[in-house]
Amino acid sequence: xxxxxxxxxxxxxDEVKEALHExxxxxxxYWDVTGVGNEKQGHVYxxxxxxTSDIQRRYLSIVVSEPFLxxxxxxxxxxxxxGDVGDGKIFVSNIEEAYRIRTKESGFDSLK
Amino acid sequence: xxNLLTVNNVWMMICTALVFLMxxxxxxxxxxxxxxxxxxxxxxxNVFIITAGLILYxxxxxxLMYPGSFIYGVLPDYFIDLFGLxxxxxGLTAEYADGGYTYWTDFLFQGMFAATAATIVSGAVAERIKxxxxxxxxxxxxxxxxxxxGSWKWGAGWLDELGFYDFAGSTLVxxxxxxxxxxxxxxxxxxIGKFKKDGSIGAIPGHNIPLATAGVFLLxxxxxxxxxxxxxxxxxxxxxxxxxxxxxxxxxxGLSAFMISLFKYKQFDLxxxxxxxxxxxxxxxxxxxxxxxxxxxxxxxxxxxxIVLGVNFIDRIKLDDPVGAIxxxxxxxxxxxxxxxIFGDLAGWEQFGNQVIGIVSIGxxxxxxxxxxxxxxxxxxGIRVSKEEEQEGLDRHEHGxxxxxxxxxxxx
Numbered sequence: 010x011x012x013x014x015x016x017x018x019x020x021x022x023d024e025v026k027e028a029l030h031e032x033x034x035x036x037x038x039y040w041d042v043t044g045v046g047n048e049k050q051g052h053v054y055x056x057x058x059x060x061t062s063d064i065q066r067r068y069l070s071i072v073v074s075e076p077f078l079x080x081x082x083x084x085x086x087x088x089x090x091x092g093d094v095g096d097g098k099i100f101v102s103n104i105e106e107a108y109r110i111r112t113k114e115s116g117f118d119s120l121k
Numbered sequence: 122x123x124n125l126l127t128v129n130n131v132w133m134m135i136c137t138a139l140v141f142l143m144x145x146x147x148x149x150x151x152x153x154x155x156x157x158x159x160x161x162x163x164x165x166x167n168v169f170i171i172t173a174g175l176i177l178y179x180x181x182x183x184x185l186m187y188p189g190s191f192i193y194g195v196l197p198d199y200f201i202d203l204f205g206l207x208x209x210x211x212g213l214t215a216e217y218a219d220g221g222y223t224y225w226t227d228f229l230f231q232g233m234f235a236a237t238a239a240t241i242v243s244g245a246v247a248e249r250i251k252x253x254x255x256x257x258x259x260x261x262x263x264x265x266x267x268x269x270x271g272s273w274k275w276g277a278g279w280l281d282e283l284g285f286y287d288f289a290g291s292t293l294v295x296x297x298x299x300x301x302x303x304x305x306x307x308x309x310x311x312x313i314g315k316f317k318k319d320g321s322i323g324a325i326p327g328h329n330i331p332l333a334t335a336g337v338f339l340l341x342x343x344x345x346x347x348x349x350x351x352x353x354x355x356x357x358x359x360x361x362x363x364x365x366x367x368x369x370x371x372x373x374x375g376l377s378a379f380m381i382s383l384f385k386y387k388q389f390d391l392x393x394x395x396x397x398x399x400x401x402x403x404x405x406x407x408x409x410x411x412x413x414x415x416x417x418x419x420x421x422x423x424x425x426x427x428i429v430l431g432v433n434f435i436d437r438i439k440l441d442d443p444v445g446a447i448x449x450x451x452x453x454x455x456x457x458x459x460x461x462x463i464f465g466d467l468a469g470w471e472q473f474g475n476q477v478i479g480i481v482s483i484g485x486x487x488x489x490x491x492x493x494x495x496x497x498x499x500x501x502x503g504i505r506v507s508k509e510e511e512q513e514g515l516d517r518h519e520h521g522x523x524x525x526x527x528x529x530x531x532x533x
Contacts, residue, residue, distance in 0.1 A: 053522060
């Protein structure tokens with residue numbers, strides 16, 4: 010099993026979520042984060058313009074079984090992309106074990 | 122005589138301040154029922170409405186609304202003294218308004234009303250309107266359309282001669298705003314995510330219900346001045362009656378909306394409760410001085426019911442109204458105006474007929490003018506922000522500011 014962590018633009022989230030549902034990836038968690046990177050954002054406050062590289066992003070954590078890995082990453086790359094600086098990143102890591110709390114299933118069954 | 126002028130004028134000035142406070146109420150209500158990412162934008166619109174509205178009223182609005190004479194009975198005779206304010210000779214004496222108030226109080230009190238018409242629209246178009254387009258719309262609508270509509274009744278125009286009755290503006294203020302809101306919402310389209318592709322209605326929860334509640338309480342407080350001041354003097358009998366009918370209708374409207382939405386949706390819905398209070402207030406506004414306590418309870422109760430049914434109806438015909446402005450101000454504004462022909466001292470078939478004439482004529486005038494203004498804007502500079510701007514939030518793109526830069530609320 011693999012964990013896919015994707016940091017994406019908030020404006021892309023709805024599209025990404027729908028695309029994930031379409032490939033039968035229905036379970037993931039997400040939260041809002043502030044990120045630092047190459048994109049800069051301009052602000053104005055009481056006549057002072059300042060730019061910051063502290064930008065709002067959305068962090069998705071998706072755990073999938075091996076067969077789903079490639080298509081999930083591809084979908085993310087497709088739908089979260091805009092072509093502008095600041096589209097985000099995807100990280101893939103290994104997961105040792107997974108359980109469904111309600112039924113105590115583990116492994117592949119818990120992710121079905 | 123002089124003593125009475127002072128007392129009357131003091132009351133009118135207090136009412137002016139109370140109506141002014143309603144702009145704070147509207148601001149809080151609107152931001153409470155919408156998302157955090159658009160808060161600065163909504164506040165900007167509301168601050169613009171009161172500031173620009175007052176200046177416009179100084180420049181042309183007041184004179185357009187009280188022209189003294191009409192062309193063809195319908196158009197204010199604007200060839201006489203259109204621009205600016207000029208104190209008439211008796212403007213500071215008891216002669217000016219039967220000892221009710223001075224010229225300056227008259228101007229400022231009415232000026233506060235004018236801006237509330239635009240703020241009704243601001244709630245309905247929230248979260249997707251282009252700021253520039255909205256400001257242009259406000260200038261034309263508050264500057265010209267509102268005063269002309271108001272002149273037909275309050276400015277001693279043809280509706281006044283006919284016998285149409287609108288004590289404090291269910292039609293002249295609330296439905297004038299409501300019709301424009303309806304046209305704007307129709308031309309603007311729904312927010313992304315409000316109506317799903319399969320036809321179901323989505324909910325876009327507001328980000329700060331406490332502020333929305335504070336807004337409604339402030340609006341109720343403002344109505345003490347809105348209706349209390351429309352007596353146009355400090356007449357103890359009338360003003361005290363009006364405050365009672367106003368508050369009773371508010372309470373009744375709220376309770377009605379809460380009970381009916383409980384029955385219909387099996388939920389104790391605070392947002393319906395709050396909107397019901399406003400519906401009751403709008404409903405009593407046309408006849409607060411001619412209704413009995415019982416009349417007020419009934420009028421408020423029906424207004425509350427209209428809120429629950431109206432909000433649902435507007436959703437089902439695929440119009441997206443984030444704060445329920447159309448249900449509160451248009452539907453209950455029409456109801457309040459009709460109620461003058463059904464309940465209270467003026468009830469009767471003839472009065473009812475006059476009310477209908479007023480509603481229809483003002484409605485036609487407002488719909489047509491709002492449509493012309495907004496459609497022109499739509500075809501020239503565009504009235505809606507881009508998809509990315511709408512999703513990321515108008516604060517970010519139109520203002521470069523966060524409303525709450527220090528802490529991150531969960532945005533959606």
